[in-house]
Amino acid sequence: MPTAKNPVHASVSASLAQAVLQAAARLGLPRDTLLQACGLEEGALRDPDARIPFVAQQRLWASVAELLPLAEPGLAIGAAFGPGQFSVLGYLLQSSPTFGAALQAAVRYQRLAGEGGTLRLEHHGDELRLIYRPLEPDSLATRTRVLALMQGWLQLIRPLLQQLQLRRVELAQPEPADLSPFDEAFACPLQFAAPDYALVLPASLEQAPLTQGNAGLQQVLLQHAENLLARLPSESLSARVVALLSAQLAQGEPDRNALASHLGMSERTLQRRLAEEGSSYQHLLTETRRQLAERHLAEGRLPATEIAILLGYSEPSVFFRAFRQWTGLTPGEYRSQHARSGA
Incomplete structure (x- = not known):
């Protein structure tokens, strides 16, 4: 699974910071006080597509939590x-x-x-x-x-x-x-x-349809969103593949060629670029399934047969064999062991 971004390197949209400041002002908090507390200047917020450090935004939220008497x-x-x-x-x-x-x-x-x-x-x-x-x-x-x-x-x-x-x-x-x-x-x-x-x-x-759905406007906004996304510091290809696999598994065995197309490359290019990162499609698929399986079993909400479906397996028995290979335990044994350790 993709690891969380380092908070020191993370950023957020300036428009979100503006929204927080405007909402706080509606609730009676002075804008200047909040800006000073989080170390931001008005100039950094003028462009809605600009970015500010995540740590600055956390200081803003900390000030809101401290000053808003609710x-x-x-x-x-x-x-x-x-x-x-x-x-x-x-x-x-x-x-x-x-x-x-x-x-x-x-x-x-x-x-x-x-x-x-x-x-x-x-x-x-x-x-x-x-x-x-x-x-x-x-x-x-x-x-x-x-x-x-x-x-x-x-x-x-x-x-x-x-x-x-x-x-x-x-x-x-x-x-x-x-x-x-x-x-x-x-x-x-x-x-x-x-x-x-x-x-x-x-x-x-x-x-369900949305009341303001507008196909023409959506296409314009999609292009703008793609351009903005391309300007952000890029995630590794492995992290992007894992994110797509996590979303696709519940629909069955992911299609490698379709996934590569979604990323704008051929299947061969996908394999080559993952190899350059020291990984492979099959390794990422296996690790994604394993970590999702362990998470679902630890949470204890779903039966193992339903977890098998969510991980894209056509038969629960295939999942049970794979899980034993990963952990040396059956799904039931893993769940019981986790429950005992939690208790």
Whole structure:
């Protein structure tokens, strides 16, 4: 699986910092005070496509958490975000023809908003999980930031999708004494102390049309998004392959040629460039399956047969044999061993 970006090297969109500052101002926090606290100058925020250091944005979130006298300042900031809070990414999502297309765009172009975490889309039976795994997960600034982003996503999606109904929200933080801010923000069952932050929705919503879908505008924005993505410091090819494999496995055995085409290269070029990085397609596929399998088994929510399907295996028995080769244990033995060690 791809490793998290080093926080020292990560960056975020200046437009996102602007959105935080504007939302904070609506809630009564002085803009100058926040800018001074995080070490940013107005000139660094004028270009919406510019980048600022992730560590500066974390200082901004820490100041918001300290100065905003509310039980959950992150939820309040998210509710106060304006409609253009994610710049080109936000408008791209709004112009997508379906909710599924918007989610795929969010995952592909997430780095345009920021590199403060990883956004993933996972299918589990009839559920769709939009998962966010942040950098520096244990800091108060991160909790404030993630809650604001989750609320901000819903603020963006709700006007576009009339039948939006969350199945539940999963939060990687202890349950607070006062649940009312969470109930008001999400209006659905809540799971605290979860492995990840996640919005869980019915999988059927993927095909739902968006009210502002605009194919012509979307194509223009897609080209702009690709250009902006190309200007960011590039991830390794191995990391990009792993990200694609993770998304494709639930649809069955990934197609190597189709994956290479998605990356804009031939299958032979893909093999050569992975070899230059000291890796191979088959190695990445095996490692992706192994790490996903261990994660699902450790979480304990899904039966092994369903995990086999999510990893692209046509038969559970093939998965069971592969897992024993990887770990020396059956899936059931691994799950039991993990449960004992956790206890």
